[in-house]
Amino acid sequence: xxxxxLLNPGPVTLSERVRAALGRGDWCHREPEFAELTRxxxxxxxxxxxxxxxxxxxxxxxxSGTAAVEGMLLGFxxxxxxxxxxSNGVYGExxxxxxxxxxxxxxxxxxxxxxxxxxxRVIALLDAHPEVSHVAAVHHETTTGRLNxxxxxxxxxxxxxxxxxxxxxxxxxxxxxxPDALGLAALASTANKCLHAAPGLSFVLARxxxxxxAPRSPGFYLDLHRYHAQQHTxxxxxxxxxxxxxxxxREALVEHAEQGGxxxxxxRYLARAKRIAATLEAAGVTPLLAEPERSAVLWSWVLPxxxxxxxxxxxLKARGIVIYAGQGSxxxxxxxxxxxxxxxAELDRVCGALAASLAAT
Ligand SMILES: *Cc1c(COP(=O)(O)O)cnc(C)c1O
Numbered sequence: 365x366x367x368x369x370l371l372n373p374g375p376v377t378l379s380e381r382v383r384a385a386l387g388r389g390d391w392c393h394r395e396p397e398f399a400e401l402t403r404x405x406x407x408x409x410x411x412x413x414x415x416x417x418x419x420x421x422x423x424x425x426x427x428s429g430t431a432a433v434e435g436m437l438l439g440f441x442x443x444x445x446x447x448x449x450x451s452n453g454v455y456g457e458x459x460x461x462x463x464x465x466x467x468x469x470x471x472x473x474x475x476x477x478x479x480x481x482x483x484x485r486v487i488a489l490l491d492a493h494p495e496v497s498h499v500a501a502v503h504h505e506t507t508t509g510r511l512n513x514x515x516x517x518x519x520x521x522x523x524x525x526x527x528x529x530x531x532x533x534x535x536x537x538x539x540x541x542x543p544d545a546l547g548l549a550a551l552a553s554t555a556n557k558c559l560h561a562a563p564g565l566s567f568v569l570a571r572x573x574x575x576x577x578a579p580r581s582p583g584f585y586l587d588l589h590r591y592h593a594q595q596h597t598x599x600x601x602x603x604x605x606x607x608x609x610x611x612x613x614r615e616a617l618v619e620h621a622e623q624g625g626x627x628x629x630x631x632r633y634l635a636r637a638k639r640i641a642a643t644l645e646a647a648g649v650t651p652l653l654a655e656p657e658r659s660a661v662l663w664s665w666v667l668p669x670x671x672x673x674x675x676x677x678x679x680l681k682a683r684g685i686v687i688y689a690g691q692g693s694x695x696x697x698x699x700x701x702x703x704x705x706x707x708x709a710e711l712d713r714v715c716g717a718l719a720a721s722l723a724a725t
Pocket of ligand 1: 506534625
């Protein structure tokens, strides 16, 4: 069997050049060449979106995307006043859980997983809680594959002078992002989703001046202001970074730029999505969300009545393809297919395996 093709929402199938970078050698993280690599990665992360470059500064840490989100909330969500969480999926609910764990005042829209952001509900909560100074939201809600429409929310943040903290873990590097339209203060993301690097490193980008203010909570490992103070001077980090993943992330950032950046990556994902959709729809499978609501990164599909997720997963796994289950109440209802990673050469095989597996269940 050729290598497994990963259609789960990260970690992704790596390109040969990124996989090769993992084997670049054994480096000490306290030597100047690694400090230089860290600075290049942080610069490369800000350069992924021209509108962030020069105005937002990145810190990179060892840990999965959740570590970056938690660090972002520790550093930037207020301890008094409050944060409004806009939630319509697992990851929005996690924002609330993290703020509660940090003992920070927060209110959530508690939206249904199947519905778009309810701006009326956001406005009602903001009116009821004038002490709120920050909004936390998820850009691409991976639970369903919904690209949350942030334009209305962003306008509201700007009108009311609210700072937006964004979980962009499964959108950064592919979906469009306009920090000025959003009133963006900071975002969190990870190496191993749309950037196509290996798991192990994640990062937060925040407006330059926010790093110069005191952190909002006294974290220790996740005190990202401390990372910023070191990574943006000496280039060293307070704790050991995942060295080999850093090689891969640097290579993946170069590859991302060479391939045309975020807008090109989004179009590539969409082309893959459409080919996979043609196969699934021919087999009678229907999408969970209407097309304008979907991200380019991942689409959710309703399981045919006759087919269990376990059966479909096993039939595909036997053909070298890994798909992803739904979460919570969607676990028996949908399956998810992500379009990230090095997939183009495998798409025929993917579509063939999907058709054969669905016919066999
Ligand atoms: C993947 C993901 C995360 C973080 O997941 P990790 O397993 O910690 O990398 C957070 N938010 C969203 C929207 C995600 O898709």
